[in-house]
Amino acid sequence: MEQIKTLEQLSPLILAQFKRGVIANAPLSPASFQREIQRGTLFAQRMDGGLILLRRRDGFWRMSFYLQPDGDVTSLELPKQTVLEIPTRPRDQALKRSETLWEETGFRLLFSRQRMELARRSDEFAVRSDCCVRPAICGEEPKILRLMEENYDRRTACLPTDDELSEDVAAGHIFLAVTCPEGQVAGFLRLLRTKRIAEVRQIVVSEPFRGRGIAGALLNQLTLAEGQKGHVWVAQNNVAALRLYESFGFAKDEWTSTVWIYQ
Amino acid sequence: MREKLMEILTETCPGVDFETETALIDDGLLESLDIVTIVAEIMDAFEVELNVEDLVPENFNSVDAMLELIQSLAE
Structure with missing residues (x-):
């Protein structure tokens, strides 16, 4: 695992992943990368056909990944307490399928989330609170x-x-x-x-x-x-x-x- | 170039009106997951190389902005 200290160091690692068929779970913006770099909390781990980015937090890690169709995750050495979130829509089938891969790597499902959207507030919503x-x-x-x-x-x-x-x-x-x-x-x-x-x-x-x-x-x-x-x-x-x-x-x-x- | 880009975009995100939308990212019509796919396709189709700094909403809010980015990288 290498610490990322500059955007110039990170750029080629990420760009090497932009190939047809690549999937990613939580791509960060340049501003977010910059913030993590300044805090000294961004780390990368390369693997065959993919890249793992880890953001260090207090007592745990947040993980993002880029994975090619032939990506091999078996060689990964992840720190304990690594949290991974995989958001998908029905059309993100390859990303959804990657869940099996992560499960085989040793990840355990904690829970699932559902997104809800509000176009207009209900007229019937009533507040009853003191x-x-x-x-x-x-x-x-x-x-x-x-x-x-x-x-x-x-x-x-x-x-x-x-x-x-x-x-x-x-x-x-x-x-x-x-x-x-x-x-x-x-x-x-x-x-x-x-x-x-x-x-x-x-x-x-x-x-x-x-x-x-x-x-x-x-x-x-x-x-x-x-x-x-x-x-x-x-x-x-x-x-x-x-x-x-x-x-x-x-x-x-x-x-x-x-x-x-x-x- | 425009035609090729439109082909990539409509294949990646069917149902989005790419001809008229000018706030694709800001309005949530394109998500960061889509940008990864689109950038991979753009780099392959137009033989250009982007930098991490290029992955900002302004460059992907409209077809014109994406074309401008591709053109600047091709020069």
Whole structure:
């Protein structure tokens, strides 16, 4: 495994993979590569007919791959706690088939996700909660981080870095549910907004406050601008979340993903 | 060149209106998985070599942007 220290070092490795029939699970943008390089967290491993890119995190690794039709993954030496996500649509059949290959390599399926899309909010969605919802303000990041850590598996939840969290708070993309009049933080919603997409990245209600309509009150903050669509990825076994999103107006789209771990 | 590129694009992503769309990436009509396939096909068909820095949305938001990229690499 070699550490990638410059884009110039990375470029030929990736470009060598751009051949007819190549598949990839999570190609990164040049800006993302640059960020990983600056943090010293990007590593590569070559193999016959493919390339593995590993991003080092606190106690685990995130993996991306480029694989040729004749790629041989048997020689790979992966670090323990490597997490791999394979998003596919029905037409990504070769990528879907690669799951068998990774399973044979030693990856274990953790769970599957379903993407849902929102074109228009349901008129019938009603909020019944005694909590107040307001945008998070600068300085509240530790409370949000604590809730994230208590409620998510860091390896699979795509949680923001400290910097990204501060940026999200400053941009008004994080909302807190606060009990009245005690002022306790009961949950939060984190959105990711681009020109065309408003994505629910995380929504959390702390255990003691569940069953009080707080998730609905948080989700109610999701507004769509003209021409914008809503997206959310939901674990397929999270029936309560699937129901909540459906009642808001979300519907399953063609994307699913599988999340794997090499232990 | 345009015809060949259109052939690659419609084969990779059937159903997308490549003639008129100008925000293919920004609007989510092309995904990063599609870009890998398209770049592999472009490099093969036009015998050009891209750099990682070229893999930005601006270069793949429209057919014209992709043609411009191919032309600049071929020069």
